[in-house]
Amino acid sequence: MTRPQLxxxxxxxxxxxxxxxIIYGPISDVIPSSPIFEMYPIGLSTIAGYLEKHRVTTxxxxxxxxxxxxxxxxxxxxxxxxxxxxxxxxLHWLPHAQGSLELARVVKQVHPDIPVMFGxxxxxxxxxxxxxxxxxxxxxxxxxxEEPVLRLMHAIKARGGYEGVPNLTWKDGQGVAHHNPLEWVxxxxxxxxxxxxxxxxxxxxxxxxxxxVPFSNWMDYPIxxxxxxxxxxxxxRACGGSRYAYSNMCHREQVAYRSPELIAEDIYSIQRFLRxxxxxxxxxxxxxxxxxxxxLRAVQRRGTKGPVVLELFRPAxxxxxxxxxxxxxxxxxxxxxxxxxxxxxIAFGKAWxxxxxxxxxxxxxxxxxxxxxxxxMIGLPRQNxxxxxxxxxxxxxxxxxxxxxxxxxPHISPYAPFVDPGSQVYDxxxxxxxxxxxxxxxxxxxxxxxxxxxxxxNYETEWLxxxxxxxxxxxxxxxxxxxxxxxxxxxxxxAGDVEARIRRDWESVRELxxxxxxxxxxxxxxxxxxxxxxxTVSKSELEWPSTPFLxxxxxILWNLCRS
Numbered sequence: 218m219t220r221p222q223l224x225x226x227x228x229x230x231x232x233x234x235x236x237x238x239i240i241y242g243p244i245s246d247v248i249p250s251s252p253i254f255e256m257y258p259i260g261l262s263t264i265a266g267y268l269e270k271h272r273v274t275t276x277x278x279x280x281x282x283x284x285x286x287x288x289x290x291x292x293x294x295x296x297x298x299x300x301x302x303x304x305x306x307x308l309h310w311l312p313h314a315q316g317s318l319e320l321a322r323v324v325k326q327v328h329p330d331i332p333v334m335f336g337x338x339x340x341x342x343x344x345x346x347x348x349x350x351x352x353x354x355x356x357x358x359x360x361x362x363e364e365p366v367l368r369l370m371h372a373i374k375a376r377g378g379y380e381g382v383p384n385l386t387w388k389d390g391q392g393v394a395h396h397n398p399l400e401w402v403x404x405x406x407x408x409x410x411x412x413x414x415x416x417x418x419x420x421x422x423x424x425x426x427x428x429x430v431p432f433s434n435w436m437d438y439p440i441x442x443x444x445x446x447x448x449x450x451x452x453x454r455a456c457g458g459s460r461y462a463y464s465n466m467c468h469r470e471q472v473a474y475r476s477p478e479l480i481a482e483d484i485y486s487i488q489r490f491l492r493x494x495x496x497x498x499x500x501x502x503x504x505x506x507x508x509x510x511x512x513l514r515a516v517q518r519r520g521t522k523g524p525v526v527l528e529l530f531r532p533a534x535x536x537x538x539x540x541x542x543x544x545x546x547x548x549x550x551x552x553x554x555x556x557x558x559x560x561x562x563i564a565f566g567k568a569w570x571x572x573x574x575x576x577x578x579x580x581x582x583x584x585x586x587x588x589x590x591x592x593x594m595i596g597l598p599r600q601n602x603x604x605x606x607x608x609x610x611x612x613x614x615x616x617x618x619x620x621x622x623x624x625x626x627p628h629i630s631p632y633a634p635f636v637d638p639g640s641q642v643y644d645x646x647x648x649x650x651x652x653x654x655x656x657x658x659x660x661x662x663x664x665x666x667x668x669x670x671x672x673x674x675n676y677e678t679e680w681l682x683x684x685x686x687x688x689x690x691x692x693x694x695x696x697x698x699x700x701x702x703x704x705x706x707x708x709x710x711x712a713g714d715v716e717a718r719i720r721r722d723w724e725s726v727r728e729l730x731x732x733x734x735x736x737x738x739x740x741x742x743x744x745x746x747x748x749x750x751x752x753t754v755s756k757s758e759l760e761w762p763s764t765p766f767l768x769x770x771x772x773i774l775w776n777l778c779r780s
Contacts, residue, residue, distance in 0.1 A: 309337030457637025
């Protein structure tokens with residue numbers, strides 16, 4: 218078996234989730250993964266592909282998913298058998314603050330002489346604090362760390378020269394921290410590979426499919442993704458991926474795009490192996506209409522054989538959807554109005570009118586959109602309890618004006634568990650009506666050990682306390698569930714199961730609150746969370762048509778042999 222030079226590990230959000238009783242609630246209800254956030258970021262794949270391209274053997278191991286799928290999986294024993302030159306751990310999303318640092322501690326305990334590097338947007342934001350933890354040797358900062366990680370690996374082999382690695386925060390032999398300039402900010406992404414044959418080769422090389430499975434249900438629902446850019450043109454106030462956040466954290470003043478022709482090739486490459494949906498990350502119109510047209514032309518020329526999911530960062534007209542329909546016969550749309558209330562939406566940074574959103578939906582449905590997902594959020598500026606429930610009422614009225622009820626899939630969830638570090642709200646909470654309860658990385662790490670998701674929230678607003686965010690989340694979820702049943706999105710039995718789960722989860726949170734109020738701690742709490750079950754929806758509501766992974770094996774092996 219090949220010995221990798223770099224092993225990239227993905228940690229659970231809470232390392233002790235198999236032992237601790239925590240009410241995770243709805244914090245991951247509108248993403249494919251469970252509340253331990255076992256889905257690793259796409260950046261691990263691009264780093265691995267880039268290093269392999271430059272002859273640095275790299276292995277991805279989804280520790281979180283292995284722990285989730287096998288209660289007997291021994292992390293220390295597994296890590297002890299690995300002997301790479303370095304380990305890498307992602308801290309991209311802040312909900313991994315506890316799990317990533319604990320996993321790093323375990324790695325250092327087993328291999329005290331092997332360096333541990335961190336990367337990701339949250340690692341970038343907290344790099345000065347992160348490097349002070351004894352289990353952390355390096356932090357690679359920025360949004361495009363493929364080349365810096367490659368140079369760091371060369372320096373590790375040479376046992377020196379760290380001062381020449383761009384974007385690097387590191388400790389010297391005396392434990393003193395150094396912060397190299399963040400100057401590797403590529404203007405385009407065409408040199409970054411997204412090679413979906415890499416995971417297949419990795420399975421064969423390391424004889425483990427479990428290592429690279431992206432999330433718990435992926436074998437049955439093999440959704441994949443391609444990226445159009447790094448950076449963003451939008452200014453959503455609480456988003457750590459906004460233009461403001463990228464500029465301040467990553468020194469990215471201009472969005473870097475991947476060429477449309479390469480994206481079309483990425484989609485084609487994926488669909489050679491799999492028959493699941495392909496999610497295109499980022500609105501294809503961000504770089505302008507010419508870019509979008511080039512992409513659609515390239516995809517049409519290459520052809521698609523499965524669902525392709527497009528994001529909208531702003532409303533679109535009928536001409537756009539007509540062109541999408543010509544290029545992609547089976548397309549789906551995702552759009553996040555955040556609220557039905559224009560005042561709330563504008564305060565969050567989205568100056569869209571209701572009529573523009575509704576005309577966008579109608580134009581998509583009129584042009585054979587197979588599914589239109591709408592995402593609403595709780596915990597926004599100027600949003601009170603009544604405003605959230607008015608969104609529920611609005612949803613009940615909306616389908617009657619549009620028709621095709623079962624094509625529209627609405628979702629609502631809290632902004633949880635954390636307001637993103639690096640966002641405008643994080644930097645100036647009072648200016649947007651927020652009060653932040655945790656500021657440091659260590660405070661967020663500790664918060665993830667809380668007994669309930671409502672105690673993990675790092676914020677409350679002038680309009681909603683943490684407890685009110687919890688209560689209105691469950692009440693709104695019951696309303697959305699009823700509306701989806703009326704629309705025909707879910708059947709009566711599924712709706713009944715979801716409502717029962719919502720009420721059970723809500724009552725558990727209330728009981729926990731009663732104990733915290735009475736005793737200042739949780740007593741006699743033996744409930745174990747159902748980690749794979751969403752609290753306010755059925756995970757199947759998020760799924761587009763796909764073919765299970767194992768049914769694609771003949772195609773995978775055939776195409777791999779031809780590669």
